Amino acid sequence: MLPHAPAAERNKDAILDAIRPHLAARARVLEIGSGTGQHAVHVTKALPHIVWQCSDLADAVPGIAARLEAEGNPRTPPPLALDVAAPPWPVPEAVSPEAFDAIFTANTLHIMSFTHVEHFFARVGEVLAPGGICCVYGPMKYGGDFTTQSNADFDAQLRTRNPESGIRDFETLDDLAYEQEMTLAADTAMPANNRLLVWQRGTG
Numbered sequence: 001m002l003p004h005a006p007a008a009e010r011n012k013d014a015i016l017d018a019i020r021p022h023l024a025a026r027a028r029v030l031e032i033g034s035g036t037g038q039h040a041v042h043v044t045k046a047l048p049h050i051v052w053q054c055s056d057l058a059d060a061v062p063g064i065a066a067r068l069e070a071e072g073n074p075r076t077p078p079p080l081a082l083d084v085a086a087p088p089w090p091v092p093e094a095v096s097p098e099a100f101d102a103i104f105t106a107n108t109l110h111i112m113s114f115t116h117v118e119h120f121f122a123r124v125g126e127v128l129a130p131g132g133i134c135c136v137y138g139p140m141k142y143g144g145d146f147t148t149q150s151n152a153d154f155d156a157q158l159r160t161r162n163p164e165s166g167i168r169d170f171e172t173l174d175d176l177a178y179e180q181e182m183t184l185a186a187d188t189a190m191p192a193n194n195r196l197l198v199w200q201r202g203t204g
């Protein structure tokens, strides 16, 4: 049976609608923490100009590979085993560094430790082409505050499971992005109290 995330099924259309305009002039996406591969399949079916490279921790790779074999297309190459905290990221040999013009990740930065979040942004700075975008989907805090009580409850649940997990502050992520020469291009409200943040890297 293929790995399946009900949340990914529920949010995949809203994510596609929100990232579509940002991907209009982009060709090659690296996804971090692909989970089940559902977003890769959904986006590449709708956007035939996009090549979408999935990745995740090694344990998740066989499940993603099975989904891509069953449902994917030539624009979803085999998934990479990639831990954000293990530099350098193993981008395919045929692909030079800075070859991705978009990075996408959904529901990962509140699962990882903050050290891993710092790695995420530092490594994005190594593989993202000038002018490329970094898209982060998930719940966020603003000015240190949760946007809803349900997000505060979710954060408490996450920390019970792993004290290093937790909903991140938008401002902290924005600072980490800025260190990699990325500035905010969009902050879009999404269903179920999530956000889609998009940063664009400078072209200089």
Ligand SMILES: C[S@@+](CC[C@H](N)C(=O)[O-])C[C@H]1O[C@@H](n2cnc3c(N)ncnc32)[C@H](O)[C@@H]1O
Residues within 6 Å of the ligand: 005, 007, 008, 032, 033, 034, 035, 036, 056, 057, 060, 082, 083, 084, 085, 105, 106, 107, 108, 111, 112, 116
């Ligand atoms: C809640 S799941 C989200 C999966 C998928 N992106 C989605 O939206 O359905 C969190 C994902 O983050 C991945 N992850 C956690 N720590 C990671 C790390 N250090 N490097 C890369 N991926 C990681 C997990 O393996 C898992 O697939």
